[in-house]
Amino acid sequence: MADAGRKVTMSSIPNTHSDTLYDRAVEVIPAGLMSNLKRSSGFVPYYKTHGAGARLYDVDGNEHIDFNLSYGSAILGHSHPGLRAALHRQADALYTYHSNQLQIEAAERVLACIPSAQKMRFACSGVEANRAALRVARAFTGRNQYVRFQGHYHGQMDHLMGGIVPDPENPVPVEGTIEGDSFTRWMYTAGRTRDDYHQVYLLEWNDAEALEGLLRQRGDDIAAVIMEPVMLNHGGCMPEPGYLERVRALCTQYGVVLIFDEVLTGFRMGLHGAQGQFGVMPDMTALGKALGSGVPVSAFCGRNDLMDLIASGTVIEAGTFNGHPLSMAAVVATLDALGEDGGAVYQRMEALGSLLREGLLQLAAQHGEPVLMQGFPTCHTLLFTDRPRLRNHAETLGIDFGRGGRFFQLLLNRGVECYGRFCISAAHTERDIQDTLERVDDALADLAPGSTPTR
Numbered sequence: 001m002a003d004a005g006r007k008v009t010m011s012s013i014p015n016t017h018s019d020t021l022y023d024r025a026v027e028v029i030p031a032g033l034m035s036n037l038k039r040s041s042g043f044v045p046y047y048k049t050h051g052a053g054a055r056l057y058d059v060d061g062n063e064h065i066d067f068n069l070s071y072g073s074a075i076l077g078h079s080h081p082g083l084r085a086a087l088h089r090q091a092d093a094l095y096t097y098h099s100n101q102l103q104i105e106a107a108e109r110v111l112a113c114i115p116s117a118q119k120m121r122f123a124c125s126g127v128e129a130n131r132a133a134l135r136v137a138r139a140f141t142g143r144n145q146y147v148r149f150q151g152h153y154h155g156q157m158d159h160l161m162g163g164i165v166p167d168p169e170n171p172v173p174v175e176g177t178i179e180g181d182s183f184t185r186w187m188y189t190a191g192r193t194r195d196d197y198h199q200v201y202l203l204e205w206n207d208a209e210a211l212e213g214l215l216r217q218r219g220d221d222i223a224a225v226i227m228e229p230v231m232l233n234h235g236g237c238m239p240e241p242g243y244l245e246r247v248r249a250l251c252t253q254y255g256v257v258l259i260f261d262e263v264l265t266g267f268r269m270g271l272h273g274a275q276g277q278f279g280v281m282p283d284m285t286a287l288g289k290a291l292g293s294g295v296p297v298s299a300f301c302g303r304n305d306l307m308d309l310i311a312s313g314t315v316i317e318a319g320t321f322n323g324h325p326l327s328m329a330a331v332v333a334t335l336d337a338l339g340e341d342g343g344a345v346y347q348r349m350e351a352l353g354s355l356l357r358e359g360l361l362q363l364a365a366q367h368g369e370p371v372l373m374q375g376f377p378t379c380h381t382l383l384f385t386d387r388p389r390l391r392n393h394a395e396t397l398g399i400d401f402g403r404g405g406r407f408f409q410l411l412l413n414r415g416v417e418c419y420g421r422f423c424i425s426a427a428h429t430e431r432d433i434q435d436t437l438e439r440v441d442d443a444l445a446d447l448a449p450g451s452t453p454t455r
């Protein structure tokens with residue numbers, strides 16, 4: 001199992017030391033990896049030693065251009081001087097948990113950026129932020145069920161992740177996968193609590209009628225609707241014009257708490273997140289990833305009347321490391337850097353993302369490869385399909401994710417760190433994009449029909 005696909009080709013960068021480390025890793029770590037979602041078994045990572053700007057370096061001395069950015073987190077790139085200095089300062093002063101002034105400074109900055117937020121709490125991971133938002137929503141409404149959407153990812157809690165819907169008339173998920181579908185396969189796990197799905201309705205996204213129908217029938221039992229405002233975890237689908245507005249109106253009509261999971265879009269889709277971009281305000285928001293530019297931290301925030309349930313102790317929200325001084329130093333440094341000149345850095349990042357997209361589409365056309373790039377400039381998803389647009393999970397069924405997987409493996413072997421999503425950081429340069437496009441050209445040339453991953 002662990003040895004699958006480790007053959008080295010002419011185009012692969014050297015990997016002797018990484019392979020040796022991987023052999024050691026599988027002896028002590030399942031699959032040698034810290035997360036199944038960081039590639040499946042058989043995937044051999046290049047072990048990184050350090051980073052600078054948009055480039056990472058590994059134990060074999062290879063240089064990688066990074067578009068993964070710690071799964072969307074490292075918005076400032078690697079070794080950012082301001083962030084590094086802030087971490088050093090804080091490590092020298094206090095690196096154990098206590099109430100600290102930086103918590104207030106970080107919270108003030110987050111609230112200044114996220115338009116719907118009046119109060120906030122920090123946590124450590126995205127899944128914790130979503131769980132907290134759901135708990136507040138249940139306490140606020142006195143209802144139990146909630147709605148989420150196929151193709152969206154909110155973290156690895158049993159009920160928050162995965163499932164398939166056998167009967168769309170009664171969209172309660174059950175454990176399972178859809179034949180040929182990469183998303184449900186990735187989200188499948190044994191060992192889930194069996195009745196956990198009884199609190200969930202699972203719908204297709206970008207389908208306001210489906211949500212309206214469900215709320216009409218069962219609105220009295222539904223505490224929350226949770227979604228990624230852009231479906232970045234599968235296909236990079238954008239909301240259809242008017243969709244988010246209709247969801248907002250329906251939630252208001254039925255007294256349902258609308259939660260935007262902005263763990264990926266927050267501080268990536270501009271300084272004010274997807275809600276700022278689309279002008280649609282959720283009741284609660286989950287943040288993570290770019291919030292600390294690679295340092296582990298998350299947050300949930302919302303209106304005063306919701307968050308006051310925590311202040312009064314009606315809702316408990318706890319965590320040993322919530323608001324840890326090192327994370328807080330990272331948040332302050334990150335948001336200060338991103339907010340400079342009114343967030344001007346986003347224009348630069350967006351220009352580079354657009355340059356990459358145009359170049360990639362052009363190269364794919366030259367190689368006769370039908371591809372689609374969806375999402376937004378600082379986070380595009382590349383899909384191998386001749387369809388002009390994909391709006392939700394149902395529309396992604398049948399597209400060639402295997403070909404995409406092969407292509408991204410070829411890119412990894414050429415020193416381009418990307419697993420489907422091209423995230424841009426403040427540190428990327430035009431040179432990074434040009435170098436990437438050269439490697440893309442080479443990888444596309446190698447993407448012969450039926451070729452298999454090489455490492």
Ligand SMILES: Cc1ncc(COP(=O)(O)O)c(C=O)c1O
Nearest residue numbers: 125126127153154155261263264
């Ligand atoms: C949109 C979204 N929400 C939540 C999460 C879970 O975050 P974490 O892995 O920090 O728990 C992720 C992680 O990829 C995500 O992309």
